[in-house]
Amino acid sequence: GENVEQHPSTLSVQEGDSAVIKCTYSDSASNYFPWYKQELGKRPQLIIDIRSNVGEKKDQRIAVTLNKTAKHFSLHITETQPEDSAVYFCAASIDGNFNKFYFGSGTKLNVKP
Amino acid sequence: EAQVTQNPRYLITVTGKKLTVTCSQNMNHEYMSWYRQDPGLGLRQIYYSMNVEVTDKGDVPEGYKVSRKEKRNFPLILESPSPNQTSLYFCASSPPQGLGGYEQYFGPGTRLTVT
Numbered sequence: 001g002e003n004v005e006q007h008p009s010t011l012s013v014q015e016g017d018s019a020v021i022k023c024t025y026s027d028s029a030s031n032y033f034p035w036y037k038q039e040l041g042k043r044p045q046l047i048i049d050i051r052s053n054v055g056e057k058k059d060q061r062i063a064v065t066l067n068k069t070a071k072h073f074s075l076h077i078t079e080t081q082p083e084d085s086a087v088y089f090c091a092a093s094i095d096g097n098f099n100k101f102y103f104g105s106g107t108k109l110n111v112k113p
Numbered sequence: 114e115a116q117v118t119q120n121p122r123y124l125i126t127v128t129g130k131k132l133t134v135t136c137s138q139n140m141n142h143e144y145m146s147w148y149r150q151d152p153g154l155g156l157r158q159i160y161y162s163m164n165v166e167v168t169d170k171g172d173v174p175e176g177y178k179v180s181r182k183e184k185r186n187f188p189l190i191l192e193s194p195s196p197n198q199t200s201l202y203f204c205a206s207s208p209p210q211g212l213g214g215y216e217q218y219f220g221p222g223t224r225l226t227v228t
Contacts, residue, residue: 001172006155032215043203043219044156089155093215100171101146101217103156 002027004092006104014112019080021107023090024072030092030102033073035064038087038106047088048075080111115140117220119204125226126194134189134223136204143209145187146171146217147179149200156203162187194227201225 003026013019023033031052036044050057050064050073057064061080066073077084090104117138126132138145146161148171158171162181176198178190187206191198201224205217 009153034215034217043221044217045219046216049215091156100161100169101156101158102172103148103158105153105155 002030002092002094002102004090004102004104006090006107008107009105010108010110012110012112013080015080015082017080019075019077019084019109019111021075021088021090021109022072023074023092023104024070025092025102026071027092027094028068028071029094032093033064033066034091034093034101035075036089036091036103038089040086044089077109080109082111082113085109085111115218117204117206117218119202119220119223121223122221123224125228127228128195129193132191132194132225134191134202134204134225136187136189136220137185138187138204138206138218139185140206140208140218141184142206142218143184145181145204145206147177147187147189148203148205149173149198150203150222151200159189159202194225196227199225199227 006023034049037047038044050066061078063076087106087108089106091101093101120135147159148156157173159177160179162168204220207217
């Protein structure tokens, strides 16, 4: 099956700096890559996603890039704010595979004011 | 309000005592899943369901059962819980692919402790 690896496991940045979280996947058939944010004690929530026919997607301060050849995708957060502090999970799924998802192990982001 | 609910939110039980965690969604979603979340391991899919009476194993199905008799409900059953099933469990639902689908809506989580 698919194997998704996520790095780093923890990331500490100063408010206003950028943060980058990277994920790699093993199955070249994977073609949908969402990112979820989980605040302390809360449920995961989708923040951005990308399909394999797109190389980059942006939503305000958040962007995701995908390199299908290298089988890796990254989350970029610019101008970080304390409310960005959370655990972020990447995931991979094969289109049409009935919502079978493989998640990374998570990155705890701490934004210091 | 569109939501996914789970009950109970917290449960402490003993080894071998059968338990059920309920999950219900009011969004008429086709797909539902169960995940367990453990430190350092992320979210691991236990079972998923594509529609009523259609279920399949995820990555870590051992020790769990599910059923999907109604579209809105997807209970998780632990027939004989063991301490290694101590975890935080999330139910999730999502609409059919192609209808704004893919986004999974998670329930609030159930923290289970098996002693």
